[in-house]
Amino acid sequence: MIYFTFDPRPDLKSDLQSSLPNEQLIFAKKIDPSDFAKAEIIVSYGEDLTPENIALAQELKWLFIASAGVEKLPLTELKERGITVSNVRGIHKTPMAESVLGHILAHYRSLPTIYKEQTQHNWRRKMPSKELRGQTALILGPGAIGGEIGRLLQAFGVQTIGCNRSKKHAPFMDRMVGFDDLLTALPTADIVLSVLPSTPQTYHLLTTEYFLAMKEDALFLNFGRGTLVETAVLQQALETHEIAAAVCDVFEEEPLPATSALWQLENLTVSPHTSSHSSRYLERSFELFKRDFINYRAHKINELENLVDLTAGY
Amino acid sequence: MIYFTFDPRPDLKSDLQSSLPNEQLIFAKKIDPSDFAKAEIIVSYGEDLTPENIALAQELKWLFIASAGVEKLPLTELKERGITVSNVRGIHKTPMAESVLGHILAHYRSLPTIYKEQTQHNWRRKMPSKELRGQTALILGPGAIGGEIGRLLQAFGVQTIGCNRSKKHAPFMDRMVGFDDLLTALPTADIVLSVLPSTPQTYHLLTTEYFLAMKEDALFLNFGRGTLVETAVLQQALETHEIAAAVCDVFEEEPLPATSALWQLENLTVSPHTSSHSSRYLERSFELFKRDFINYRAHKINELENLVDLTAGY
Incomplete structure (x- = not known):
């Protein structure tokens, strides 16, 4: 059983279910201990997992984190149990790189000054333009x-x-x-x-x-x-x-x-930690999950795309 | 004689003079009719040229416009006299493209909203992020x-x-x-x-x-x-x-x-017509002028980099 600790858009859920017709999928905003105990795979943003609830999930083999940072995970417990952890770090690269380039160009081309002068109705042509x-x-x-x-x-x-x-x-x-x-x-x-x-x-x-x-x-x-x-x-x-x-x-x-x-x-x-945000975030995460799932079922754990090194912590 | 209708930074002037050791260069913020009448080449931003002062410049063969737009030039008079006109449209491409990409990315990544929320000390994570x-x-x-x-x-x-x-x-x-x-x-x-x-x-x-x-x-x-x-x-x-x-x-x-x-x-x-601004603008214009000047003196007018079609107006 695959347990999602969040409840995605209906179209994304039905797409997942039809892509994985033989799997039982549970989507739950709040972790239900009895279902959680039976989860072989958990899909989570990673912020809701504690040593205690990981201890509940005795069937857990693979934890798929739909985020990039894993520092809040109970790394020690996961490592002791030999649980495979992978994340979606690859899918952040497009929105993050676009955000970074936007901020760099805004700085070089004085966009914050342009916006500010507009509020003053001020046609100010002299400003730093690197x-x-x-x-x-x-x-x-x-x-x-x-x-x-x-x-x-x-x-x-x-x-x-x-x-x-x-x-x-x-x-x-x-x-x-x-x-x-x-x-x-x-x-x-x-x-x-x-x-x-x-x-x-x-x-x-x-x-x-x-x-x-x-x-x-x-x-x-x-x-x-x-x-x-x-x-x-x-x-x-x-x-x-x-x-x-x-x-x-x-x-x-x-x-x-x-x-x-x-x-x-x-x-x-x-910037309020929004650089990786994207209207296509979950869609991308689930595409990656589906690719990884094929390798997981084929016991090709080393071919999962973003395996987390639990010792190194990334 | 080469007449500049503006007065650039001293280092740029001395670089030009040492690159063109056999040429008389005149730099003048205000057009002096007696010098202007003797100018074979005029270098101008293009906004100060009128049918009247072009009529004064009876020796004029080549007009080098250190800008991209030529719609304010006395095109009819220049065409009748067969004067070669070239501009620096190529050198705008770097700052302009950087400005354009900056504005596009700012729109897609909600940078104006990020700046605005900061003034309110507001950690607002929900905003459109395309x-x-x-x-x-x-x-x-x-x-x-x-x-x-x-x-x-x-x-x-x-x-x-x-x-x-x-x-x-x-x-x-x-x-x-x-x-x-x-x-x-x-x-x-x-x-x-x-x-x-x-x-x-x-x-x-x-x-x-x-x-x-x-x-x-x-x-x-x-x-x-x-x-x-x-x-x-x-x-x-x-x-x-x-x-x-x-x-x-x-x-x-x-x-x-x-x-x-x-x-x-x-x-x-x-944006107050600043997208082409660059701290390297005149430096780039003069590099282009020096390259063009070699072809001009070699009577290779068709090899000037940005010849203006006076009929088409660009």
Whole structure:
């Protein structure tokens, strides 16, 4: 039995059921312990799973997370039980890359100023208008999403530098650096972008020293996880103009509290963790689930598209 | 003698003079009749040239316009005298395409709403988040600028339809239509973009009938010339939601008067004719001028990069 811990649109449900005619599908907004105990496969956004309810699901073999971050999952329990976990990180790449490119171009072409002047009925032609072509972007975490961003940036004539642990070549990166080289690479970048997951290694990775190493006119974007930068460090970097501007889709505390000083920083754009949103999100997730399901039933677990490494945490 | 009707940055002037060591260069913000009369080449933004001062310039052979639009030039007088006119339309393509893509992505990813909610300290996650991938764009005027926009749109997975008079294939267009086919092509497009010049043929071309033919959720962008659409037609199309939204960089009257009703349309972005602005604008113009100058001195007039057809007016 396949247990969905959410209730999708009727057309998506009937499509799934007709694609998987021999499977019993249960869709439930609230976890029902008796059904949950019989679930062989659980499909969830991942935020409703606890050590306790995972312990209930004694038949569970495969957990399909319809989201990208897995840091809220009971990773230890899942690992001990040998449960296969996969997620949908691939499907975020299109909306996320479109959001990132939109924010970068908005910054370079002064769109926030254009919108603001319009409210004043002000035909103001003098405003900074930089060209993206010829700039350099440093991408922390050049995986599926980072690579798609790199591909689009290259189409705009931007040099891309990927930064990962292995320094192994990643697609759409003109060159690679390791985290050890970051302080040397940062001064060469006009755009510094993170799509890193939340792991012990990335926790508060970008200290003040790193922001000081960036160009004064650098644009910083965090579209990975808020734990990458301590809030006070980010606030200081923007207040003291260590960098020109930032766009954050993620924060240490989400929702960002209404009282946070970050809301008022004129050189910070607060994107409310919407960059991966898409009207086609669940449709894409279920397409991926159906592909994966064929491999799962054929016992080809290693061919699931986005297996989560429960030890590494991504 | 080469007469510049503007006074560029000192570094750009000295670079020009050292690149053209045997030429006398005069830079003047205000046209001096006695020098002007001796000018063999005039370099101008094009807005300061009248039939009267062109009549003064009896030595004039080549007019280099450091802008794209030539509709304000005394075309009849220039044509009668057989004066070569070229412009810099090629150099606009990078900043213009970056502006256009920025505005399109801002619309698809709800950036104006994100900015607005930030001013209210409002973590609002529900907002329209469409994907650009898979959309269709109709590009009126797929020349140098339209082609660059097409190239970038294709990188985002957008189908491109070019519309010109000849229907002859244009680069980065998946297919071509003619102006006769426009009413048939408009209902297929999610994005309708014009970079058409101002000519008798394009004057008030897009009547209400054309806006009614567009999709209700279409985004219209005018980055060519404001004469393409009568202001009242545009206003009505937006007020009655014949289309979802528009972004205009050009208007029938510029500057757009502070009293214009357009400023207040919530589904119109007023971009104050800044899309071609770039911190590298003059540098690029002069690079082009230097290349053209070599061909000019070698009497290879047909090899100037952007010869203006004085009859067609672009």
